[in-house]
Amino acid sequence: xxxxSSKAAKFRQRIELNKFDTEAWQLLLQDTxxxxxxxxxxxxxxxxxxLSQFPTSARHWLQYIDYxxxxxxxxxxxxxxxxxxxxxxxxxxxxxxxxxxxxxxxCKTYINYVRKKNxxxxxxxxxxxxxxxxxxxxxEFVVNLVGMDKESGGIWMDYLGFIxxxxxxxxxxxxxxxxxxxxxxxxxxxxIPLNNIETIWKDYDAYEMSLNKLTAKKLLGEKASAYMTARxxxxxxxxxxxxxxxxxxxxxxxxxxxxDRDLGLLQxxxxxIAWERANSLKLDDKGVIHARIVYxxxxxxxxxRHYPExxxxxxxxxxxxGKVTDAEEMLKQGIEAIPSSxxxxxxxxxxxxxxxxxxxxxxxSLVTTLEAHFDIITKKYDTQKEKLAETLMAxxxxxxxxxxxxxxGTDRFPTPTGDLEEGETREVTRSKQVEIDKVIAKxxxxxxxxxxxxxxxxLGLVWVVYMRAMRRMQGVRGARAVFARGRKVTYCSxxxxxxxxxxxxxxxxxxxxxxxxxxxGYKTLSEKTDDEMPLFxxxxxxxxxxxxxxxxxxxxxxxxxxxxxxxKSRDIWRKFLDYEIRYGDLGSMQKVAKRKLAAFSGDxxxxxxxxxxxxxxxxxxxxxxxxxxxxxxxxxxxxAKPLPELSRSTSLTVSALSSAAAAAAAxxxxNLIASPAAASQTRRTLxxxxxxxxxxxxxxxxxxxxxxxxxxSAAAAAxxAQEAAKRALATGPTVAVPESVGxxxxxxxASSTYNAPVIPVEAMMxxxxxxxxxxxxxxxxxxxxxxxxxxxxxxxxxxxxxxDGDRRHAREDGGGRAASYxxxxxxxxxxxxxxxxxxxxxxxxxxxxxxxYAGKRSGDHHDDERSGGYGKRSRRDY
Numbered sequence: 001x002x003x004x005s006s007k008a009a010k011f012r013q014r015i016e017l018n019k020f021d022t023e024a025w026q027l028l029l030q031d032t033x034x035x036x037x038x039x040x041x042x043x044x045x046x047x048x049x050x051l052s053q054f055p056t057s058a059r060h061w062l063q064y065i066d067y068x069x070x071x072x073x074x075x076x077x078x079x080x081x082x083x084x085x086x087x088x089x090x091x092x093x094x095x096x097x098x099x100x101x102x103x104x105x106x107c108k109t110y111i112n113y114v115r116k117k118n119x120x121x122x123x124x125x126x127x128x129x130x131x132x133x134x135x136x137x138x139x140e141f142v143v144n145l146v147g148m149d150k151e152s153g154g155i156w157m158d159y160l161g162f163i164x165x166x167x168x169x170x171x172x173x174x175x176x177x178x179x180x181x182x183x184x185x186x187x188x189x190x191x192i193p194l195n196n197i198e199t200i201w202k203d204y205d206a207y208e209m210s211l212n213k214l215t216a217k218k219l220l221g222e223k224a225s226a227y228m229t230a231r232x233x234x235x236x237x238x239x240x241x242x243x244x245x246x247x248x249x250x251x252x253x254x255x256x257x258x259x260d261r262d263l264g265l266l267q268x269x270x271x272x273i274a275w276e277r278a279n280s281l282k283l284d285d286k287g288v289i290h291a292r293i294v295y296x297x298x299x300x301x302x303x304x305r306h307y308p309e310x311x312x313x314x315x316x317x318x319x320x321x322g323k324v325t326d327a328e329e330m331l332k333q334g335i336e337a338i339p340s341s342x343x344x345x346x347x348x349x350x351x352x353x354x355x356x357x358x359x360x361x362x363x364x365s366l367v368t369t370l371e372a373h374f375d376i377i378t379k380k381y382d383t384q385k386e387k388l389a390e391t392l393m394a395x396x397x398x399x400x401x402x403x404x405x406x407x408x409g410t411d412r413f414p415t416p417t418g419d420l421e422e423g424e425t426r427e428v429t430r431s432k433q434v435e436i437d438k439v440i441a442k443x444x445x446x447x448x449x450x451x452x453x454x455x456x457x458x459l460g461l462v463w464v465v466y467m468r469a470m471r472r473m474q475g476v477r478g479a480r481a482v483f484a485r486g487r488k489v490t491y492c493s494x495x496x497x498x499x500x501x502x503x504x505x506x507x508x509x510x511x512x513x514x515x516x517x518x519x520x521g522y523k524t525l526s527e528k529t530d531d532e533m534p535l536f537x538x539x540x541x542x543x544x545x546x547x548x549x550x551x552x553x554x555x556x557x558x559x560x561x562x563x564x565x566x567x568k569s570r571d572i573w574r575k576f577l578d579y580e581i582r583y584g585d586l587g588s589m590q591k592v593a594k595r596k597l598a599a600f601s602g603d604x605x606x607x608x609x610x611x612x613x614x615x616x617x618x619x620x621x622x623x624x625x626x627x628x629x630x631x632x633x634x635x636x637x638x639x640a641k642p643l644p645e646l647s648r649s650t651s652l653t654v655s656a657l658s659s660a661a662a663a664a665a666a667x668x669x670x671n672l673i674a675s676p677a678a679a680s681q682t683r684r685t686l687x688x689x690x691x692x693x694x695x696x697x698x699x700x701x702x703x704x705x706x707x708x709x710x711x712x713s714a715a716a717a718a719x720x721a722q723e724a725a726k727r728a729l730a731t732g733p734t735v736a737v738p739e740s741v742g743x744x745x746x747x748x749x750a751s752s753t754y755n756a757p758v759i760p761v762e763a764m765m766x767x768x769x770x771x772x773x774x775x776x777x778x779x780x781x782x783x784x785x786x787x788x789x790x791x792x793x794x795x796x797x798x799x800x801x802x803x804d805g806d807r808r809h810a811r812e813d814g815g816g817r818a819a820s821y822x823x824x825x826x827x828x829x830x831x832x833x834x835x836x837x838x839x840x841x842x843x844x845x846x847x848x849x850x851x852x853y854a855g856k857r858s859g860d861h862h863d864d865e866r867s868g869g870y871g872k873r874s875r876r877d878y
Contacts, residue, residue: 007031017380022252025050029060033067040071054252056302058103065093065109102298104151107142111158114138135162147188148295150237153196156189160203182207183219191226191283193234201227233281240275243268244303253305255338266307269300273313290321308334308343315347327351339369342458346465353469363466370459374491377455381448385440392436460493467499476507487524494536497521501543511547518543526563534560534568541575553579566599573599574615581616607639738780745785 008031014024032038032046047064054060068089094110115138118131139159146152163181168174186204194200204223208216247265256262276296283289297314304310311334318327328351334344345366349359463486470478483500486492501517504510518540525533537560544553557576561569573596580589600608614626626632709715737745 017383019053020254022054022254025053025252043067056101056253056305058097058101058106058302061093061097061101061103061106062109065090068093098145101302102146102149102295103302104146104149104155107146107152108155111135111138111142111155132166143188146295148192148292149299150193150195150234150241152192153189153194153200156185156194156200157196157203160185160189160200179211187223190223191230191281191288193230193237193281195234197227197231197234229282236275236280237272240268240272244272248303251303253303255306265303266309269304269310272296273300277317293317305337308338308341311338311341312343312347324351340366340373340458342366342461342465349465349469353473358473359469360466363462363469366462367459367466370455370462371489371491373455374452377448377451381444381451385444388440388444389436392439456491456493459489459491460495463489463492463496464499467496467503471503471507476504479503487520492524494521494525494532494539497524498536498539505543514543515547515552534564534571537564538571538575541572541579545579550583561599570600578615582619607636610635734784734786736782737785739783740780742783742785 008028011024011028011031014021015028018024029046029050032043047060047067050060051057051064072090090113094113097106098110115135118134120131123131139155139162142155143152143159147156160182163178163185166174166178168178186200186207189200190197190204205216205220208219243264247261247268251265256266273293273296276293279289281292283292294314297310297317300310301314311330315327315331315334318324318330328348331344331348331351335341335348338344345362349362352359352362463482467479467482467486470482479500483496486496487500497517497520501514501521504517505514521536522540525536537556541553541556541560544556557572557579560572561576564572577589577592577596580592584592596612610630610632611626614623614630614632617625709719
């Protein structure tokens with residue numbers, strides 16, 4: 001029992017965090033039902049809780065009814081009596097679920113219950129007549145409720161069978177009544193695309209033929225067209241319902257997450273609704289058409305209970321059909337299902353306003369719901385934060401290490417080894433706490449902020465719409481009262497100030513009141529350091545510009561730019577410059593342009609400069625400069641495309657060109673607004689050159705450049721180690737090894753590049769001796785490999801060695817050990833023989849042309865001294 005309670009407590013905790021945790025709800029219900037010692041009242045309470053959260057889950061209503069039936073049967077087997085309240089539970093359950101959940105299986109269960117309860121044996125004729133009337137009324141109720149469903153064919157057949165089973169005692173009147181009843185039921189069923197419509201048609205054909213063949217042909221001919229239409233429509237319905245049945249299997253209604261499953265189910269139901277509204281069955285009876293459409297909406301809402309769109313579409317259909325009362329009732333049901341739905345609440349408020357009723361209670365209820373949601377968000381994410389912190393600290397304390405790494409959620413960081421001093425321990429603990437805080441901020445706080453912001457924006461819209469409605473119902477005074485309340489709320493958004501100010505201006509024509517409201521909003525939001533302050537200032541500026549209030553407009557620009565940080569003021573700068581371009585003089589426009597350029601000098605880019613240039617000469621949608629002459633859109637699309645992989649030299653060239661273009665664009669944008677005097681002083685970047693005055697060098701006599709490492713440097717030490725290894729390989733003895741081993745050894749990098757733990761050879765040999773190594777099927781081909789290549793010890797490179805330089809020397813020297821191909825003995829296979837060296841040092845000195853030193857230039861002397869010899873430092877001949 002303790003274990004069951006522990007499981008139930010865990011499920012309860014999950015449900016408290018998320019009341020739509022469908023898995024936790026179902027596990028809680030299964031845990032309760034599997035506990036046979038659980039008392040019936042406790043189990044009923046769980047069912048009631050579950051179905052209050054998911055009231056349209058037909059399979060769980062059936063499970064509840066089945067539980068009550070089993071409980072009743074168990075009591076009858078044990079000869080114990082149930083209380084009157086317990087005996088009445090099944091009728092109460094059916095009364096709760098049937099109209100709320102139009103489901104075929106539920107209706108079948110109800111029919112069976114009514115028949116079992118009323119059609120008891122040994123009834124006299126009067127009691128039997130009353131019992132049959134009860135059952136027939138139940139059938140009528142059910143077929144009116146779900147008879148349009150394609151899966152209801154079994155109910156129609158049971159209904160026909162029940163009518164046929166009635167005894168008439170040879171009374172002609174009773175026979176005629178029975179015959180008329182059967183024909184009506186057949187005619188109603190044959191226009192519905194039922195899953196067993198062909199069976200019903202054959203049964204109807206046989207029935208009419210058994211009465212009168214001449215009359216049968218006439219009646220069958222009249223109904224054949226409707227039957228064929230329904231049979232054809234059944235195929236369409238099956239295709240459309242295939243996706244619905246697959247996606248809604250084991251489905252519990254919950255708020256949409258807008259994933260593929262949610263969107264697929266929504267679109268599938270919308271196709272079915274559109275199919276019904278198009279009257280694809282070609283029905284003439286408008287009442288039947290209306291009933292089918294309403295039933296389709298109700299069926300869709302069983303799964304899409306938390307989708308406001310379906311509720312709204314259903315309400316709109318009822319209004320268009322003239323069923324305003326039904327529409328209002330459905331709206332109230334939708335708000336009960338989704339209390340926080342703005343769409344449904346706003347729609348209901350318009351219905352109330354149309355009927356000259358006060359919509360204030362609707363808005364007040366919505367405000368209360370959304371404000372309470374802030375507390376729910378805080379509690380939810382505080383609990384998640386505590387649990388995540390406990391989990392991470394537990395992992396940290398338990399030392400769940402994997403090669404010196406501790407997992408923290410999605411992050412990993414190394415843990416120190418060995419004994420630590422007290423100060424080091426505190427530092428390690430502090431660093432781990434920082435990592436934990438990062439994980440919490442990433443996984444909890446970001447989600448909290450997102451949900452909090454969504455709720456805040458929803459509440460802001462409620463206050464705006466509330467104010468509009470009160471202005472229409474009670475005038476400006478009523479709207480002012482709503483604004484006075486809304487602006488004092490902690491979660492007030494800037495949109496309420498903008499809406500109130502513009503409402504005052506357009507309805508009272510008082511620009512002074514509107515300006516004071518804007519100033520009040522500026523003061524309130526700046527004190528809160530609202531993140532949306534730039535948006536509010538933008539609307540405030542639009543208002544002042546529209547009022548042609550030049551002084552206040554310029555003053556607000558300066559106040560805003562002083563208040564906002566640079567990264568949030570880009571739109572304000574753009575609006576300021578646009579204002580000066582349109583309505584200011586040339587001098588003020590140039591000053592603002594310079595100030596804007598200086599403000600964003602740190603993150604200026606060539607494309608932003610190009611956009612600024614295009615905006616400078618555009619108006620509204622007229623932008624021939626940007627479109628045709630500058631190609632802003634084309635350049636933006638080109639920049640957005642990924643560049644192909646470039647070689648190192650090409651990349652450097654592209655980078656240099658991009659930097660030059662950026663500098664040129666920045667210079668161009670600044671020069672465009674400079675004075676003519678400054679423009680005239682700008683020097684030309686390129687001038688023509690007279691080739692006769694400036695002789696050009698003979699490039700054919702130049703020798704290729706190759707860098708020589710500085711003596712005593714790390715690069716020089718590495719080069720010496722490689723040369724020593726080559727000499728050892730070239731002159732040392734060789735040993736025969738398998739060809740595959742020889743190929744592997746020759747492909748290994750130079751030993752000087754290896755700076756990692758060395759594998760113990762003795763331990764490795766012992767391991768190979770005890771391993772069960774399969775013997776070769778044939779002897780391998782043997783090749784000769786230098787012993788020096790096999791026994792060379794790894795040389796640890798100095799820690800200050802430059803990686804790029806190391807790779808460069810290795811590449812220039814032939815790639816480390818890979819260069820030893822040219823030093824191998826002649827016993828290697830032909831494809832492994834070395835190629836001649838790419839270059840060799842020329843004996844007799846360095847310089848151009850022949851050997852020796854010739855034509856020393858100014859500046860070479862210092863290079864000679866540093867390199868320890870004659871000639872340009874680091875020059876080699878190929």
